[in-house]
Amino acid sequence: MAVVLLLSGWELAVYLLHIEQWFLPSPSGVIREAYVSWPRLWLHTSATIEKCLLGLAAGILAGMVIGIMMHWWKPVKLAFSPLLILSQNVPSIVLAPLFFVWFGYGLFPKILIIALVCFFPIAVSIMTGLAETDRNLLNYMRMIGAKKRQIFFKLELPFSLPYLFSGLKISATYSVMGAVVAEWLGSSVGLGYYMTLSSKGYRNDRVFAAVFIIIALSYILYLGIGLLQKLIVRWQSSSSKGEA
Amino acid sequence: MLHKLELRHINKSFISPGSDTFVIDDLSLHVKEGEFVSIIGPSGSGKSTVFHMIGGLIRPDHGNIILDGKEITGERGHISYMPQQHSLLPWRTVLDNTILALEVAGVTSKKQAREQAKQWLARVGLAGYESAYPHVLSGGMQQRVGFLRALLSPQEVMCLDEPFGALDALTRMDMQRWLLGIWEQSRRSVLFVTHSIEEALFLSDRIYVFSDKPTRVLEEIEVSFERPRGESILQHREFMRLRAHIYNLMKKEVMS
Numbered sequence: 196m197a198v199v200l201l202l203s204g205w206e207l208a209v210y211l212l213h214i215e216q217w218f219l220p221s222p223s224g225v226i227r228e229a230y231v232s233w234p235r236l237w238l239h240t241s242a243t244i245e246k247c248l249l250g251l252a253a254g255i256l257a258g259m260v261i262g263i264m265m266h267w268w269k270p271v272k273l274a275f276s277p278l279l280i281l282s283q284n285v286p287s288i289v290l291a292p293l294f295f296v297w298f299g300y301g302l303f304p305k306i307l308i309i310a311l312v313c314f315f316p317i318a319v320s321i322m323t324g325l326a327e328t329d330r331n332l333l334n335y336m337r338m339i340g341a342k343k344r345q346i347f348f349k350l351e352l353p354f355s356l357p358y359l360f361s362g363l364k365i366s367a368t369y370s371v372m373g374a375v376v377a378e379w380l381g382s383s384v385g386l387g388y389y390m391t392l393s394s395k396g397y398r399n400d401r402v403f404a405a406v407f408i409i410i411a412l413s414y415i416l417y418l419g420i421g422l423l424q425k426l427i428v429r430w431q432s433s434s435s436k437g438e439a
Numbered sequence: 440m441l442h443k444l445e446l447r448h449i450n451k452s453f454i455s456p457g458s459d460t461f462v463i464d465d466l467s468l469h470v471k472e473g474e475f476v477s478i479i480g481p482s483g484s485g486k487s488t489v490f491h492m493i494g495g496l497i498r499p500d501h502g503n504i505i506l507d508g509k510e511i512t513g514e515r516g517h518i519s520y521m522p523q524q525h526s527l528l529p530w531r532t533v534l535d536n537t538i539l540a541l542e543v544a545g546v547t548s549k550k551q552a553r554e555q556a557k558q559w560l561a562r563v564g565l566a567g568y569e570s571a572y573p574h575v576l577s578g579g580m581q582q583r584v585g586f587l588r589a590l591l592s593p594q595e596v597m598c599l600d601e602p603f604g605a606l607d608a609l610t611r612m613d614m615q616r617w618l619l620g621i622w623e624q625s626r627r628s629v630l631f632v633t634h635s636i637e638e639a640l641f642l643s644d645r646i647y648v649f650s651d652k653p654t655r656v657l658e659e660i661e662v663s664f665e666r667p668r669g670e671s672i673l674q675h676r677e678f679m680r681l682r683a684h685i686y687n688l689m690k691k692e693v694m695s
Contacts, residue, residue, distance in 0.1 A: 335526040338494040339592065340516020341543045349539070353530045430529045430572050 220400035229404035240408055242385040243374050246302070247412070250309025251370040255363070257310055258317025265318070266325040267347075283315050287373065291380040300381055309373035313366040320362025324355025360424040367416040371409055441508060442469040443628040444493070444518075444596045449502035451488060462488055463499070464653035470596065473626040477639035479685065480649025481693055486632045489654070490600050493518055493630070506596065516544070519592030523601040525581040527573040533584055534560065534569040540592035552591070559587055563621065579610040586618065590625065599631045603638065615641055616670070623667045636685050640678055641668065648688050657688055 202222045208214070209221035216224055229236060261279070265272040287308050294304035328351045336346045378387025386405045393401035451463040462485045470476045478486055491497045493504055495515035504512045511517045519540060527536045537560065538552040547555070560569055563583055573581055582602055589597050602618075603611045615638055622629065622642075633639050639646050639662075646660045660681065664672045672678050 331522065331524045331526050332528065334496070335520065335522050336543070337496055337515065338491075338518075338520040338522070338598075339540050339543055340495070345543055349543070350528065353528070356530075428530075430574065 216400055217397050218399070220403055224400050225403040225407060228398075228400040229407070232401065232404075236389070236404060236408070239384060239386050239389040239405075240412075243371070243378065243387070243409075244412065246305050246309060246377065246385065247370045247374040247416075249302070250306045250373060251313050251367060251416075253306055253310035254313025254366055254370065255317055258314035258362070258366070259321055259359075261314065262318040262321035262325070266322055266351075279315065279318065282311060287312055287376055288380070291377055295381045305374070305377040305382070308377045309370050312369045312373040316362040316365040316369070317359065318362075320358045320365075321355050324358025325351050327358070328354045357424075357428050360420065360428060363420050363424075364417055367420050368413045371413045371416065375409060441472070442505070443472045443474070443507065444630065445469040445505040446489070446493070447503045447505065449489075449492065449499045449504075451485075451492070451497070451499050461653040464655050466502075466654055466656060468647050468656060468659075470628050470630050472628055474644045475622060475629045475631065475642055477631045477633055477643040477646045478649060479633055479636060479639045479646055479689070480654070481651050481689060482634070484649045484651055485654040486649060487600060490520075490598055490630075490632065493598060494520060517594055517596075519589045519594040519597045521585050521589040521597065521599045521602050523604045525573065525578075525585045527581060527584055527588075529573055532570045532572060533565065533576070536573060536584055537588045537591060540588050544593050546593050556587070556591060559591065563587055563617070577610075578606050579614055582606065582614060583617070586621075590621070590627070596628045596630065599629060601632050601634065604634065611635075611638075618642065619668060636682050636689075637673070639685075640681055641673065646685070648685055651692050657692065660685065 206221050206223060209219060209224075214221075220228070261275065265275055290311070291304070291308055294307055298304040298307070332350055332354070333346070336350050341349065374385065375387040375390070378385035379391055380387075382388045386409060390402050390405045393399070393405070446466060446468050449463050449466040453460045453462055466489070468476075468478075478489070480486055488497065492499050495511070495513055495517070498513040502512075503510055506517050527533075528539065531539065534553060534556055537556040538549065541547055541552040541555075542549065557569060560566060563586075565580065565583060565587075568576065568580070573584065576584065586599075586602065589599070603614050606614060619642055631639070631642065643662050646662060648657045648660065649655070650657045662681065664675070664678070
């Protein structure tokens, strides 16, 4: 509803104030342009989606492995905690050109940038979930003689799933941003590249078309993960329904 | 007769910077084969600590824990356990929760365990709830599942830690009758912790009355009502005498 209001306000403002299309295009102008140049736009969009999903997958994998290892071995946690924070303090805008120097302009450095942005929320959320495992349940498992491995797979891992999904939602939206930034800085295909090109040519209608698609992508990923969560973490969603 | 489970001269202090707490002072107790033994004592009298020692979570400073003549002090996985909080895994169905202890012990296949559990669920009044999640059950039903899980465990001695402590009075009485009915059929060796004098008298063959910290056994009481027991024993003169006796013991302990 708020989105509709915003778009109509924008449309109206552009119309009433006689703003030029190259300066600020109206939403209808953006959609018209997107429709006209769709084949080219889709080419770039699909390239972004590919990077995004690959990078996200790599980030999830890395985040889970790091989070679980840090939970399992205390020394790993102590050694890696500062590095983990450090990895988030260096802006990806700085890292990207370095990666291109080191790894060339192929897919790999771009995936690396996205994964680097995505793994952090995953690692932190799964670590939190594992560490906050219910004390009563943990006590029970120990009392009946469960081994460390059994406690992990039967109790801690399922317990941390809702936490993991919160991290996943953040990572999913980050992944689109990561992909766009990576393309922006060194690519000849993808929405990030398309936006730089259009911006240089004062085609702001195309810039906004790309922005709309980026927003839609982030949102779809976010919704998809929410749906996955509902399917997998059934015990939680139904219990909150019961309380409502 | 050989004791099933025996605690010999247990001592335990918790040492923390600034304050040492002497929790258990030369505590000895035992459970015979097929016997229902209760521990009753004031709150904070270290009853749960005793259980954690039997379960191997805490090591006593002195003394031994012996199961079937073998020393198990500090070892885990020798007892079947039912805690006060139901401690069911929220992502597992009722059926899969009941087989958890069997699964952890790893003695039967999952399929066999499920078959066995299904039959039991029907016997304990939980037919039709096999694939329900724990949060849809009432407190009493959750505890039934918890008890069944302990009952299905391969370990022979069952340690029940105030299993009905969180239930309302009516449900609690209902659960006591229910537990008694099932136990009298299966006759496992049980060590049962409770706050309630009536509950201890109604269920047990023997009762250990614990002191306040540092915990000792104040008195060991034989409860020799015939089995199977019905609610009529609640009106029995001997029942009332024992109840008053334990009450006085505990009152003195709290006052002193």
